Amino acid sequence: MNQGRPLTFTIQHKSTLSKARRGVISTVRGDIQTPAFVPVGTKATIKGLTPEMVKDLKADVILANTYHLYLQPGTEVLEKAGGIHTFMQWDGPMFTDSGGFQAFSLGVALGKNITKFTSKARPDFDEIALQEKTGHKSDPDRPVLQPAKVDEQGVMFRSIIDGSAHYFTPKKSIEIQHSIGADIIFAFDECTSPHEPVEYQKRSLDRTHRWAMESLKTHVDNADAFAKQALFGIVQGGRHEDLRKESAQVLGEMKYNGVEFDGFGIGGSFAKEDMMTAVAWVNEVLPENKPRHLLGIGEPADIISAVKEGCDTFDCVMPTRNARTGTVFVADSSSERYGYKNVNLRNAEFKADFGPIDNECDCYTCTNYTRAYIAHLYRAQEMLGGTLATIHNLRFMTRFMEKVREDIEKGEL
């Protein structure tokens, strides 16, 4: 159907135990072995690492963000640079998220205790979760940011840098993503809060679908960009089966001038136990031959579950953010097969622990440095600590995905 696209997806193995698939997404800039973990480099950098380091971790692909890059350095600079790849010296495949998540994280979620997940089981209004947090302790002078506002046409964002107002429509998001030049771009969506009632979820979903069409149209109408970049639609629908399935159906069949989406993202903010049911509903309906990216997930255990439900790629800030704040993955063979535990290296017990972070890890950090040294770097507030831990956590993720792929091939997952 989508002939001559800059992206092809080949499924090499299908699991008989689950809906897992082992495949390859081929782009002009190289292949992505799937299932794959996609490190997040929001502002055109995997925080703390050079692109060469990221390559060494065997990461095939990274993800950057439209909203953040639009604010800084801006599309003019990115265009003059010749696109994000040359700008940041990353020559592999890249995703850009559309800014849809910021409509949520800087909108209804702003200052509240909710992000990708909410702590409460049911998405009823939860006083604790919705409690306002005060501004930034580290920078009290920073102006209090007004939340982003969604309307039928688009989203009014405030700049996190200076508070200035910026209006994103689907057309604008796609145009910015054209300027940025990532290999795989996302339609502009609204990530809804799980606290919103079903009526709102429905209304928002219809809007997201209209925005998806507008995104597709904007992309297809730009022949140059269309030839170089793949576009993924984003499924929403909260925790409602009918809405999730409707969304997968509508986006799966959506066409503009006979052109469909090249793949799909699955979005949303969830109560923990609602995520996998939503993923299962969606993947039941989405076209099988196109890649499915689960946005913002995550935790190795979550990835396993989602792979079993047929997801192919995953991006998540957790490994990089945790690394910067002191928490690293450590293999824990005493637990189950994909056993690991989170270890906070800033805890007192590691001050004089001269072993590696993880005995089983082959990364640069684990082969050269001790827990004690990295613990010291954190305490001394030396930025190398975050860098070394990020190397480890990302390598943990890529090794983890290698194992997932092998297990699918071996018919064990």
Add this chain to the structure above:
RNA sequence: GCGCAGAUGGCGGAGUGGUCAAUCGCAUCUGACUGUAAAUCAGACGCCUUCGGGCUACGUAGGUUCAAAUCCUACUCUGCGCA
């Protein structure tokens, strides 16, 4: 030796009669982090506790007062100045 100034919790430093177990910062300890407003944020931080409270504390020793980290006296120590 004389004259000033000062001695507060691990450190720095508020507090100058009751609402002080004592603001705040640092350090320390613990926790959180899932399409990155995050090299961030939250909590704890004298001792004991049946979590109601109890006990010991603001250099040392006395004193004044119903009440003292806060006022008075002496002493010890520290800094500065003068000899």
